[in-house]
Amino acid sequence: MSDQQLRADNSTHPPIVDISGVQKWFGTFQVLKDIALTVARGERIVICGPSGSGKSTLIRCINSLERYQEGRLVVDGYDLGAGQKNIDAVRAEVGMVFQQFNLFPHLTVKENCMLAPMKVRGTSKRDAQELAMRFLTRVRIGDQAEKYPAQLSGGQQQRVAIARALCMTPKLMLFDEPTSALDPEMVKEVLDTMVSLADEGMTMLCVTHEMGFARKVADRVIFMDRGEIIEIGKPEPFFANPQNPRTQAFLGQLL
Ligand code: ADP
Numbered sequence: 164m165s166d167q168q169l170r171a172d173n174s175t176h177p178p179i180v181d182i183s184g185v186q187k188w189f190g191t192f193q194v195l196k197d198i199a200l201t202v203a204r205g206e207r208i209v210i211c212g213p214s215g216s217g218k219s220t221l222i223r224c225i226n227s228l229e230r231y232q233e234g235r236l237v238v239d240g241y242d243l244g245a246g247q248k249n250i251d252a253v254r255a256e257v258g259m260v261f262q263q264f265n266l267f268p269h270l271t272v273k274e275n276c277m278l279a280p281m282k283v284r285g286t287s288k289r290d291a292q293e294l295a296m297r298f299l300t301r302v303r304i305g306d307q308a309e310k311y312p313a314q315l316s317g318g319q320q321q322r323v324a325i326a327r328a329l330c331m332t333p334k335l336m337l338f339d340e341p342t343s344a345l346d347p348e349m350v351k352e353v354l355d356t357m358v359s360l361a362d363e364g365m366t367m368l369c370v371t372h373e374m375g376f377a378r379k380v381a382d383r384v385i386f387m388d389r390g391e392i393i394e395i396g397k398p399e400p401f402f403a404n405p406q407n408p409r410t411q412a413f414l415g416q417l418l
């Protein structure tokens with residue numbers, strides 16, 4: 164893989180994510196091997212690859228839910244290896260959406276959305292409420308604001324999780340298989356929400372096997388296997404003509 168492919172096109176602005184030489188082990192098992200990647204502001208990246216290849220671990224390193232042992236990971240100018248202050252700064256501007264929605268069950272939908280702005284940013288209750296309603300409406304779920312998560316469908320809960328992340332006005336959104344736990348009929352409503360976010364220019368790193376989504380919105384698609392980035396390219400050549408045999412085998416299985 165050429166160095167050119169690993170670097171984002173937009174070189175006039177500093178990248179929002181700049182990863183170089185990142186290595187991570189769980190005990191003696193190396194889960195990330197010499198990861199290098201830059202993500203430009205406004206860029207949409209899809210990460211795919213077999214189960215256990217390190218996709219979640221990579222995403223989790225980007226907002227410090229996991230630590231890495233070697234290399235450098237810089238998000239919006241904050242070096243994650245340089246102390247808790249930087250980690251807190253990064254977490255405040257990176258939104259994360261998980262496979263399991265991770266909503267607080269004892270809070271209403273609206274309260275779920277109000278919590279972080281109030282706690283992390285010191286937003287007033289009134290402003291947090293307004294923010295929550297703005298983004299719940301934005302994901303077309305404003306009418307569910309007073310309900311509890313358990314009263315909602317999976318697709319609705321995931322849209323709440325997206326709205327909750329948006330309430331922090333993130334500079335970057337990380338998605339880790341956001342549709343994998345959903346019944347098939349609910350996948351589309353969540354993907355549609357993600358597509359509209361992408362259309363509005365949100366910078367996104369999405370782990371997903373929804374290849375229709377990847378074709379539609381991704382600027383680049385990354386294939387990971389056994390802790391390494393094996394292949395990276397624009398969607399058209401990536402899907403039409405994958406170079407690495409492991410990418411070919413993986414994509415072959417998806418079809
Ligand atoms: P993916 O998201 O691509 O399925 P993960 O990043 O979740 O892969 O996991 C990569 C590998 O690391 C897997 O083999 C998994 O079992 C292992 N792993 C993940 N988390 C831990 C952990 N906390 N402790 C030990 N091993 C882990």
Ligand code: MG
Pocket residue numbers: 218219220339340
């Ligand atoms: Mg995973």
